[in-house]
Amino acid sequence: MSRMSKFRKLAGISAFAFAAMTAVNSASAANWRYAHEEYEGDVQDVYAYKFKEYIEENSDHTLQVFRFGELGESDDIMEQTQAGILNFVNQSPGFTGALIPEAQIFFIPYLMPTDMETVVEFFRTSEAINENFPKLYADKGLELLKMYPEGEMVVTVDEPVTKPADFNNKKIRVMTNPLLSETYSAFGATPTPLPWGEVYGALQTNMIQGQENPIFWIESGGLYEVSPNLVFTKHGWFTTAMMANKSFYDGLSDEDKKLVQDAADFAFEEIxxxxxxxxxxxxxxIQEKSDDVTVTRLSDEQIEAFKERAPQVEEKFIEMTGDTGKELLNQFKEDLKEVQSE
Known part of the structure; x- marks a missing residue:
């Protein structure tokens, strides 16, 4: 074989090797898809973009983020995640509760404290959050990567509320969550399940007289414009969960699994x-934008009147979830007691 023939052959092998190597690299660099339930700049959006930042700075992967409405409502993005169309989804237990009944535990009123330091420490250290819940999500084809708090729940109503009797004959919008309906029934209201896209119009037309959400969402969604009386009942925090399609996650390399876990932890600290x-x-x-807004912060005595109605919601939770829910509730209380004692 002549020197030129050898060179051409070697060049051909090198070109083939380079093409093969490029194909392997290209195959290992994926574009992942992630959807959440909120608008640009809201808490879930900030979390998603911090997750994306970590993934893209520490790998060749890219991450595409879809906000509320771009792929449908909460139920739609969960279905797409379970079908493998989406790789990641951020959804609150308010909607996941229909799929995982035990996730409704966050809607037992006055179970969770409302001071941020205690809440954050609970999410960091809770056995219920970090050990029990991942197993429950796995049974539904989901890899739970992180649960995190978004903010204290605030009720907006057509007039100020200071006692359960003030909720009489008021339709309060709730997520499609049986236990949340039980909570507002216990409070004396008429719970009215509605998808988020219909809430503003329903408040505006007096089809409903109130709803609950963290204050940032009330501001971001303009709910104070049509429901201007803000009531701080201190009955709980809004919690959300970020998860992956389990088949997708299980198919990742150990390196990519660590990348995803580290990105979830990084985004948690940032959020x-x-x-x-x-x-x-x-x-x-809100107060700068509207002179019609009123703010009512319930006193300890006023809160007690609502808190007295919480046990019936606990009983309903156990009825819905059986022994699994009862064990989870006991673990929740143990975890909270430990955090609060510190």
Whole structure:
């Protein structure tokens, strides 16, 4: 074989090797898809983009984020995740509760504290959050990557509320969540399940007289414009969960699994910093934009009247979830007791 023939042959082998190597690299660099339930700049959006930032800075993968409405409502993005169309989804237990009844535990009123330091420490250390819940989600084809708090729940109503009797004959919008309906029934209201896209119009036309959400979402969604009386009942925090399609996650390399877990942890730390002071900032924006807004913060005595009705919601939770729910509730209480004792 002549020197030129050898060179051509070697060049051909090198070109083939380079093409094969490029194909392998291209195959290992994926574009992942992630959907959440909120608008641009809201808490879930900030979390998603921090997750994306970590993934893209520490790998060749890219991440495409879809916000509320771009792929449908909450039920739609969960179905797409379970079908493998989406790789990641951020959805609150308010909607996941229909799929995983035990996730409704976050809607037992006055179970969770409302001071941020205790809430954050609970999410960091809770056995229920970090060990029990992942197993429940796995049974539904979901890899639970992180649960995190978004903010204290605030009720907006057509007139100020200070006692359960004030909720009589008021239709309060709830997520499609049986236990949340039980909570507002216990409070004396008429719970009315509605998808998020219909809430503003329903408040505007008096089809419903109130709803609950964290204050940043009330500001971001303009709900104070059509439901201007804000009531701080201190009955709980809005919680959300970020998860992956389990088949997708299980198929990742160990390196990519670690990447995803590290990205979820990174985004968690960033979001905890983000929500610190967010409620006060959002309330200030609302009050600056509207002179019609009233703010009612219930006293301890007024809260007690609502808190007395919580046990019937606990009983309903256990009825819905059986022994699994009862064990989870006991673990929740143990975890909270430990955090609060510290």
């Amino acid at each position: 905890i910093e983000h929500i610190d002071g967010l409620a006060d900032e959002s309330l200030a924006k």
